[in-house]
Amino acid sequence: VADPHDAGHGDGVHRRDFINIAAVSAAGFGGVAVLYPLISQMAPSADVLAESTTEVDVSAIEPGQSIKAIFRKQPLFVRRLTEREIAEANAVDASSLRDPQTLQERTKEGHEDVLVTMGVCTHLGCVPLGAAEGENKGEFGGYFCPCHGSHYDTAARIRKGPAPTNLEVPEYEFTSDTVIRVG
Numbered sequence: 001v002a003d004p005h006d007a008g009h010g011d012g013v014h015r016r017d018f019i020n021i022a023a024v025s026a027a028g029f030g031g032v033a034v035l036y037p038l039i040s041q042m043a044p045s046a047d048v049l050a051e052s053t054t055e056v057d058v059s060a061i062e063p064g065q066s067i068k069a070i071f072r073k074q075p076l077f078v079r080r081l082t083e084r085e086i087a088e089a090n091a092v093d094a095s096s097l098r099d100p101q102t103l104q105e106r107t108k109e110g111h112e113d114v115l116v117t118m119g120v121c122t123h124l125g126c127v128p129l130g131a132a133e134g135e136n137k138g139e140f141g142g143y144f145c146p147c148h149g150s151h152y153d154t155a156a157r158i159r160k161g162p163a164p165t166n167l168e169v170p171e172y173e174f175t176s177d178t179v180i181r182v183g
């Protein structure tokens with residue numbers, strides 16, 4: 001003779017299992033449904049950002065000065081070097097540097113007086129101070145990062161302090177004798 005309590009108990013367990021599985025499935029689909037629109041909204045802006053360019057007229061920059069622009073939401077330095085700064089940068093034995101690069105490797109042929117770098121310290125990402133800040137140029141005459149004391153020279157090469165590499169030179173080109181397009 002079947003025990004009515006056993007039968008009742010068994011059905012109860014099955015019903016609970018079914019309810020639990022249904023609840024998990026609903027949560028799973030709910031999660032996908034909520035996340036998908038967020039991801040699809042974020043994707044286009046990331047693409048637009050990746051394709052964005054910045055143009056700078058370098059004839060507006062005095063030799064010896066550095067201006068700050070914005071490239072892909074980050075600071076960008078565009079610097080005009082004086083004849084003396086070019087000579088100083090070329091006088092350094094590049095192979096002895098922490099991140100060995102010549103001024104020529106960091107500029108475009110025929111435009112070695114125009115230095116384009118990201119304004120982001122390669123140590124922990126602070127914005128270094130430049131020629132416009134006068135005495136803050138640091139002992140190598142280029143950029144000085146006030147966060148932990150990295151000194152960059154006039155070619156924005158790391159010379160002293162904790163930064164591991166030179167200020168990054170982004171992709172750019174001259175679109176005329178005086179205008180550069182970065183990106």
Ligand code: FES
Binds near residue numbers: 146
């Ligand atoms: Fe520039 Fe540390 S972030 S020295």
